[in-house]
Amino acid sequence: MKKIALSFIVIITFSSCDSVKNVNTSSISDAATLLSSLSSNATVQQISSLFSLLDTDNNAAISSTEAIGSVAENFNVLDTDNNSNLNLTELTGLLHLLK
Ligand SMILES: [Ca+2]
Ligand SMILES: [Ca+2]
Numbered sequence: 001m002k003k004i005a006l007s008f009i010v011i012i013t014f015s016s017c018d019s020v021k022n023v024n025t026s027s028i029s030d031a032a033t034l035l036s037s038l039s040s041n042a043t044v045q046q047i048s049s050l051f052s053l054l055d056t057d058n059n060a061a062i063s064s065t066e067a068i069g070s071v072a073e074n075f076n077v078l079d080t081d082n083n084s085n086l087n088l089t090e091l092t093g094l095l096h097l098l099k
Contacts, residue, residue: 031054034053038098042094047088048088050071060087062085070097
């Protein structure tokens with residue numbers, strides 16, 4: 001009987017983890033798609049969308065764990081004030097790197 005209750009808890013924990021994971025994965029894949037579509041003529045609007053997709057904890061900053069792809073690769077270059085977070089202005093610097 002105890003085992004059944006435990007299994008239920010495990011199932012509930014797993015399914016709640018899954019739903020959180022799914023949201024993050026789709027947001028990251030959206031960000032990856034957007035990032036790969038960016039070129040030298042990308043708009044600030046696109047950078048802004050990328051920023052909100054990458055900023056998964058919505059603290060208006062992209063940490064190194066939130067950065068992906070070319071943002072992660074150029075993280076230190078983009079982080080001009082070296083606070084280990086990218087703000088929108090710093091992420092816009094990606095446009096210059098793409099050129
Ligand atoms: Ca963040
Ligand atoms: Ca910074």
